[in-house]
Structure formats: C-alpha cells, structure tokens
Amino acid sequence: MKAIVIDKPGAPDVLHYTERPRPEPQEHELLVKVAAAGVNRPDVAQRKGHYPPPPGASPDIPGLEIAGTVVATGKDCKRFKIGDTICALVTGGGYAEYCVVPEGQALPIPANLTPAEAASLPETFFTVWSNVFDRGRLQPGESLLVHGGSSGIGVAAIQMAHAWGATVYVTAGSDDKCIYCEQLGAKKAVNYKTAKFGDVLKQATNGKGIDVILDMIGGDYTPVNLDLLAEEGRLVLINVMRGDETPIKLSAVMRKRLTITGSTLRARDAAFKAAIAQQLEKYVWPWLVSGKVKPVIYKTFPMEAAAKAHTLMESSEHIGKIVLLA
Ligand SMILES: NC(=O)c1ccc[n+]([C@@H]2O[C@H](COP(=O)([O-])OP(=O)(O)OC[C@H]3O[C@@H](n4cnc5c(N)ncnc54)[C@H](OP(=O)(O)O)[C@@H]3O)[C@@H](O)[C@H]2O)c1
Structure with a gap:
C-alpha cells in the first residue's frame, strides 16, 4: 500500500x-x-x-x-x-x-x-471529552476557558462545551481567530497577543473567575491560570507549548481548593x-x-x-x- x-x-x-x-x-x-x-x-x-x-x-x-x-x-x-x-x-x-x-x-x-x-x-473529540468532561468535570452552567481556541482541539471544545450548556471563553492569536471562535459559540475570545487574558476574563466573570481551564500552553500561562480559576476550579493540561516549568503560588491551590490535572491520550x-x-x-x-x-x-x-x-x-x-x- x-x-x-x-x-x-x-x-x-x-x-x-x-x-x-x-x-x-x-x-x-x-x-x-x-x-x-x-x-x-x-x-x-x-x-x-x-x-x-x-x-x-x-x-x-x-x-x-x-x-x-x-x-x-x-x-x-x-x-x-x-x-x-x-x-x-x-x-x-x-x-x-x-x-x-x-x-x-x-x-x-x-x-x-x-x-x-x-x-x-476522533483525536480532538476523544481528547476534549476525556479532559474537559471526565477529568475537568465541566457541568452545565459552569464556565470553560480554552487556550488555543482556534486549534483543532479548540473548535471541538468550544462547540461541545457550548452544546453542554457551559459558558465558553477562549484565547487565540489574532482578531480574526477571535471573531471565528465567538461565531462558533464562545461568549468572549481574547487575543493573547494584544491583551492580558487574565485581567480581561476576571472582569468578564465579575471577579468570580473560571471553573475549568483547558490548557495546551503551560509555561508562563500557569500562574495566570491559577489566579484566574474560581473556587473549586480545575486546570487541565494537555500540552506545554510555552514550557514545562514555571514558578506557581501553591497557596492559591489551598485557598481556592483547586485541582491541577492533565493527560495524554x-x-x-x-x-x-x-x-x-x-x-x-x-x-x-x-x-x-x-x-x-x-x-x-x-x-x-x-x-x-x-x-x-x-x-x-x-x-x-x-x-x-x-x-x-x-
Ligand atoms: N494531551 C493530549 O492527549 C493531546 C491530544 C491532542 C492534542 N494535544 C495538544 O493540543 C494542542 C492542540 O492540538 P491541535 O492538533 O488542535 O493543534 P493546532 O490546530 O495546530 O493548534 C495549536 C494552536 O496553538 C496555538 N499556539 C501555538 N503556539 C503557541 C504559543 N507559543 N502560545 C500560545 N498559543 C500557541 C496556535 O494558535 P494561535 O494563533 O492562537 O497562537 C495554534 O493554532 C497541541 O499542543 C497538541 O499537542 C494534546
């Protein structure tokens, strides 16, 4: 063949x-x-x-x-x-x-x-199901942030979470990508090259923060992700495109009772x-x-x-x- x-x-x-x-x-x-x-x-x-x-x-x-x-x-x-x-x-x-x-x-x-x-x-739908719905335990009415919203993973996660009854936020690397993600069902998309997603989304959620974050970026996103998570929030890692190591404040995990998890399929x-x-x-x-x-x-x-x-x-x-x- x-x-x-x-x-x-x-x-x-x-x-x-x-x-x-x-x-x-x-x-x-x-x-x-x-x-x-x-x-x-x-x-x-x-x-x-x-x-x-x-x-x-x-x-x-x-x-x-x-x-x-x-x-x-x-x-x-x-x-x-x-x-x-x-x-x-x-x-x-x-x-x-x-x-x-x-x-x-x-x-x-x-x-x-x-x-x-x-x-x-299959690859993106199996990955999103396993990480957002199983590991992340996303519930209808909760909020989900997807980094890389315009990726193959991102377009699957936006639609599946939106259909599930969650409020979806994303980051993406251009205004055009952000517009597309909002058309797909995201409530708000942040161009991470021109805005600080942590600040924008804290404001967008009236200070409550995000319930589940699906992250393929890692590195310097991690402290911002932990700060942005709501009480009982879950950070689910599926890749570390911006680096495997980063300093984090462990006290945030205790104070907000956070879960940090992840997987490879x-x-x-x-x-x-x-x-x-x-x-x-x-x-x-x-x-x-x-x-x-x-x-x-x-x-x-x-x-x-x-x-x-x-x-x-x-x-x-x-x-x-x-x-x-x-
Ligand atoms: N753990 C698992 O089981 C599993 C399974 C499948 C995929 N994955 C991972 O999920 C990710 C998405 O996969 P995919 O196939 O959907 O890939 P993809 O369509 O190529 O999407 C990757 C996106 O990441 C963004 N990006 C790239 N470098 C970046 C950086 N340094 N900072 C911020 N954003 C960056 C890019 O969009 P922007 O324009 O927004 O930068 C790009 O569209 C990959 O990292 C992949 O390895 C994990």
Whole structure:
C-alpha cells in the first residue's frame, strides 16, 4: 500500500510517500481502506522526534485518526462488518491507504458528514471529552476557558462545551481567530497577543473567575491560570507549548481548593479509548447529527502532500482542522 513515512526526525520534508506492506488486523481489529486522515499537532511533534509512538503503534507512519470503509474484520469483531463506513481513533498509521483499528475505537460516520469531516473528529473529540468532561468535570452552567481556541482541539471544545450548556471563553492569536471562535459559540475570545487574558476574563466573570481551564500552553500561562480559576476550579493540561516549568503560588491551590490535572491520550489502552468512544456516541454524536456541533475543516491536501499540511499546521495560520485525502 501507499503510505507517508517519517524517514528521520526533522522538517516537514522528512515525510516521504512510499510503499509499505498492508497491515493485518488482529482478532479485535478492523482493516479500513482509508478515505481521509486528520492531521494533528502531535503528528508534528512525532515528526520532529519529540513524541515517540507507544509500543504496538506503527513506528514510522504517523496519523492518529481516520475515516474510511471496513474491508476486513478480525474474528473477535462484533459490531462492524465489511462495507461499513467508520471513523476511528488510532495510535498511529493513519497516513496510509489502509489502517488497522481496534473495533472499540471506531464510530459510525453520521450520514450528514463527508469522510473528510468524519476523519477530522476522533483525536480532538476523544481528547476534549476525556479532559474537559471526565477529568475537568465541566457541568452545565459552569464556565470553560480554552487556550488555543482556534486549534483543532479548540473548535471541538468550544462547540461541545457550548452544546453542554457551559459558558465558553477562549484565547487565540489574532482578531480574526477571535471573531471565528465567538461565531462558533464562545461568549468572549481574547487575543493573547494584544491583551492580558487574565485581567480581561476576571472582569468578564465579575471577579468570580473560571471553573475549568483547558490548557495546551503551560509555561508562563500557569500562574495566570491559577489566579484566574474560581473556587473549586480545575486546570487541565494537555500540552506545554510555552514550557514545562514555571514558578506557581501553591497557596492559591489551598485557598481556592483547586485541582491541577492533565493527560495524554495516545498511550492509554484500548479499553480506556473504547469507553470514551461509547460516551461520544451517546452524548456528542447526536449533536453532530442535528448540526449543533459541526466539523471545522480549514484545508484538505492529497495524502502525498502531507509535508505541505505539516508546514501549514506549524504556521498556526489555520482555524480548525487540516485533513489528508487518500
Ligand atoms: N494531551 C493530549 O492527549 C493531546 C491530544 C491532542 C492534542 N494535544 C495538544 O493540543 C494542542 C492542540 O492540538 P491541535 O492538533 O488542535 O493543534 P493546532 O490546530 O495546530 O493548534 C495549536 C494552536 O496553538 C496555538 N499556539 C501555538 N503556539 C503557541 C504559543 N507559543 N502560545 C500560545 N498559543 C500557541 C496556535 O494558535 P494561535 O494563533 O492562537 O497562537 C495554534 O493554532 C497541541 O499542543 C497538541 O499537542 C494534546
């Protein structure tokens, strides 16, 4: 089969379109003919050599989410059959003509979505569900701040939290991105390049602060995040793009009874991911079917142009998702 492989760690041009053996499904896996594969920031980190694939994942074919047609099923697969169209979270190997998928991580494609739209969902929707709703315990009526509001993660988090009945605030790196986030459902978006988000959002919440913060930035955002959290607030970290270390005032954690948590999805086991898939199908898939939550695709590229897709992602010019078409 054709696949994109990472020749060696480096710039986008280390992504190489080549021939690879077609994977064989294990007992609990589906073999899927890929129609589209989502591009995610962790793929960029993997390409640079900063995010090695966990044991069992394809060592050099990136790609954490796909949509396509089931062409073979392992003997223990119970739900999906040959010919079904699905989208799925995978631990790697998505940038390819064929990909194996643990059956529990596959979801049916809502009839109103294209394969490219469906492929743009799993990585961000699984991550947001696990971190905002499970770890962050966001309740209807509470407030959520999403840093990187225009990211793939951000556009999913804004819509899901808004549909859940929460009030959503975001930060983003341009006025255009801020306008887009507000159109998607954010009550207020702060351009972090021109304003101090801590001050703006303290004022916007009448001094109460924010109940849950989803943060991919870390570093110098952390003391500001802790100051901004309301009593019983939860800070959920999913990356540290501005640094892994920062001084914080631990007394704020005691005084406001804060929770600091976080997670990485990729290394979690198939049972954990299957449990999230079930929650998504129950709570979030109806929002996709009704149009309350929509995929946001900024640009598609043919699979062989994966290097261009990575260059675009690293520019941070995009709003929403970038998708490869097989
Ligand atoms: N823990 C997990 O399980 C998990 C899973 C998936 C993704 N993630 C993380 O979630 C983040 C979003 O992923 P994605 O695929 O949605 O990526 P993405 O679409 O490329 O979004 C990243 C966004 O971060 C903003 N940004 C970049 N550098 C920044 C900086 N130094 N300061 C402030 N903002 C910055 C950029 O927007 P601006 O214009 O606003 O700067 C950019 O749009 C990534 O960090 C990724 O590693 C974590």
